[in-house]
Amino acid sequence: MADGAGDGPARAPLTRERVLGCAVALADAKGLGALTMRSLAQELGVKPMSLYHHVANKDAILDGIVDMVFAEMELPSPGGDWRAELARRATSARGVLRRHPWAIALMESRAVPGPANLRHHDAVLGTLRKAGFSVPMTAHAYALLDAYVYGFAVQEAALPFGPDSPPDVTASIAAQISPDDYPHLVELATTHAMQPGYDFGDEFKFGLGVILDALAAALP
Amino acid sequence: MADGAGDGPARAPLTRERVLGCAVALADAKGLGALTMRSLAQELGVKPMSLYHHVANKDAILDGIVDMVFAEMELPSPGGDWRAELARRATSARGVLRRHPWAIALMESRAVPGPANLRHHDAVLGTLRKAGFSVPMTAHAYALLDAYVYGFAVQEAALPFGPDSPPDVTASIAAQISPDDYPHLVELATTHAMQPGYDFGDEFKFGLGVILDALAAALP
């Protein structure tokens, strides 16, 4: 009982890693809006001002958690089969962005990329270069692949249906969309997207295949 | 002088349209962070509480300005050449999202799509269906096209270089990226992306062409 009061274990010392890790967990659980210096401090069992000894300010926390998200993504190995490596990387990135849907909004507003972000994109570029793409073609391929991965995450996060949204919400939105005003949306929804077994996430493979096929055809 | 004090024209009456229009202008000029009920009211020459007579709350404003952004995008005509129509729509959407880069972050966090959003996507689906794509293939094409457009906008907004960022910022970031740690990023930047005349926006055409070619090949 040398720790002082309480029957719990000694509180781990506050570190930048613990602050950022808790911030990611809080954003995952309750959304970016619930991530405040005050709520974060409470979650860590500490007073708000203590956080400022480990991070410069809230912006530094936002930069930090975006880079933690990049760090979760599997890197492609420039050595292996470039198509398989880029597919694995894209699939991993999609999964990561699905687990942390708030990250997209931050990526777009943070100016300075973190080290995990830079390492990630350097590995993608390296894989393309080693596969034999020219520098200009690598730029094309990089922009296309990344746009697809990020954009798919945006779509998935914005979907009003899917496994993450409760069925009653889906139904109430569907009821407001009149077939007279939006015939093609209603057609797609009723005859396809709302059928049992449909998973929007499966669309990811199609688009990824299209892109990788086109890149393979552009190899010298 | 029946208007009362002042030499300016009579103040236009507050309306939902005027509130949303001013909110878009404020977000464009100073970013989403500067869009507060109080700053918006001041911009409109009114007290903060007056806004609540025209919009339910700030969330309604955010929903409203996202839909205004969708309303700016050119719709494809289901009648015409589907490839040209979808290319025009994608190019227009990219331009709109470039003018309103804050919109991406909102799209991802707003659950309920507005009428302009629905109309826009219904037109895209209609164009694909009229071109002869099956319903499942239309779902594939829609997901791929939209992911690309949104994702390209995310990339473009997150770019630390480009025509919108001051050259000195670009240079200071470049100086921090060591060729030892990120050799392929440095190669791409120095031999290609930072060359005079390079415009990241030009990458858009390449990816769009790849996608539309692949869709054309998938037509029955």
Add this chain to the structure above:
DNA sequence: ACCTGAACACCGTTCAAGT
């Protein structure tokens, strides 16, 4: 060195009051 209490200038929003 690490943590904190009190305070400041902000938020969105409610409620009761003005015209």
Add this chain to the structure above:
DNA sequence: ACCTGAACACCGTTCAAGT
């Protein structure tokens, strides 16, 4: 009907103080 003043429960952050 439309607008507003005062107030409430929040923010991020600074500064001076504690151990």
